[in-house]
């Protein structure tokens with residue numbers, strides 16, 4: 001079985017869900033090996049094995065925390081050479097994509113970013129991507145070298161396939177510091193009580209129509225166990241933090257349910273939510289373009305509709 | 319200081335974008351413009367030059383067909399000194415590897431202290447060209463940042479990475495990409511538009527840059543598109559006008575779909 005390298009996305013050893021999705025996809029292509037950078041591997045090994053990682057390569061050197069992206073590039077390039085891996089899978093965030101791009105350059109390999117599915121094919125892995133604000137689906141494959149692929153969160157449901165992984169410490173020769181970027185301070189993203197935006201099954205988003213106070217959105221989100229999203233207009237107004245922005249320059253989400261209130265539906269917003277399975281829209285303007293995507297729409301004042309929705313959810317549950 | 323801003327001429331995102339038969343972006347059927355996300359990079363270059371005085375020189379660089387010049391004119395109308403247009407039939411169909419190779423050779427030929435890019439193009443949107451440029455040029459990549467400062471031979475910014483917000487710093491020369499939160503871009507003034515007409519635009523081809531045509535264009539591409547398909551349009555569901563029971567109706571819909 002060919003070896004497939006999966007870069008682990010974690011916070012001090014707490015493995016994030018997209019990594020489990022990557023391991024699940026990697027099993028379609030061969031035998032997954034997890035590449036774990038930084039401290040905390042001990043607490044990650046069990047879950048990595050549970051999702052099918054036969055090996056865990058651990059690179060725990062100070063450079064990993066001190067510099068941006070390039071330590072991961074050095075590590076993955078050298079491990080790809082040592083293991084003769086058949087493909088590399090990375091998460092599709094800014095860090096994952098830049099790492100993948102530079103690894104591909106060094107390996108002389110092809111690169112595919114933002115895959116929403118990966119399956120084996122006659123000439124190596126075949127990927128699926130959503131492009132042009134998710135109006136098109138494209139399938140593609142790498143034609144040169146070891147395929148390097150970044151995969152978006154929610155591409156597949158993580159499925160356990162327990163094994164006991166072999167843990168191997170690996171030494172890596174890091175490139176010159178002069179070409180590296182120093183990390184002066186790092187504030188890990190707070191994982192609050194609500195699900196992560198890109199990983200959530202349900203996202204409830206508010207836009208300019210919310211007019212300042214997002215409590216009305218948070219109440220719906222909490223009633224449904226959802227993550228909170230926001231349009232750029234709401235974020236730019238300072239009503240909600242940027243990490244909740246959905247769209248072209250925010251998060252691209254693909255939940256089971258996307259509920260948008262007070263959002264008009266600009267192309268840049270659609271680019272981040274168009275692939276959601278079910279879309280619900282609340283807007284007081286019947287001509288708001290987002291209604292075109294809605295499976296269910298309510299033309300009305302969100303300050304009337306949403307509180308009633310929360311009440312009704314409570315009533316139905318009790 | 320010598321600043322090179324990389325800009326891209328892209329199909330208008332508000333238009334109906336499609337593919338040609340061979341799976342590349344159809345550029346003929348819709349209007350194109352300067353990628354909006356590159357305007358943020360131009361704005362940062364202009365602000366650095368304003369703070370730095372007369373010592374800073376700003377050049378724009380684009381790779382693309384003839385009409386890509388329009389993107390350079392728009393950039394020059396916002397400010398800056400000169401532009402470089404790399405145009406060659408052999409470049410058509412290049413992926414990020416080919417594009418970054420041509421950009422890197424043109425940047426080396428021109429000389430640079432700082433290369434500025436947008437966070438991604440608004441069409442391909444991979445967001446990897448700045449990182450590839452840094453890799454090819456062998457310099458730090460201060461990417462995806464807002465709050466950009468250039469000071470004493472270093473460049474710093476704040477980056478929202480995959481799991482954390484980080485403050486980062488690299489030494490010049492460097493490649494920097496800025497997000498749409500780095501500061502609103504200015505509109506070209508009438509005076510700027512007139513002045514842009516007199517600013518020099520140099521045109522180069524692959525031979526000028528010593529780039530092997532086999533490394534770029536379709537022959538240099540490292541991946542192939544197998545299929546492209548328009549997503550089936552979403553069937554518009556039921557739209558109800560709230561008559562006082564819209565929230566309850568919505569709850570009924572969500573219950574039927576098993577979300578409640």
Ligand SMILES: Cc1cc2nc3c(=O)[nH]c(=O)nc-3n(C[C@H](O)[C@H](O)[C@H](O)COP(=O)(O)OP(=O)(O)OC[C@H]3O[C@@H](n4cnc5c(N)ncnc54)[C@H](O)[C@@H]3O)c2cc1C
Nearest residue numbers: 207208209231232233247248249262263264268284285302
């Ligand atoms: C390069 C670029 C990148 C961008 N990236 C993004 C991005 O990532 N994400 C993003 O979202 N946008 C992005 N935008 C901005 C985008 O173009 C729109 O400006 C933005 O999405 C609008 O947000 P909105 O729908 O909340 O506001 P508006 O367009 O102002 O819409 C507000 C809506 O609220 C409705 N409303 C008002 N009051 C109520 C009420 N009481 N009850 C119900 N409905 C009400 C109105 O009818 C209206 O439809 C980007 C733009 C550019 C140029």
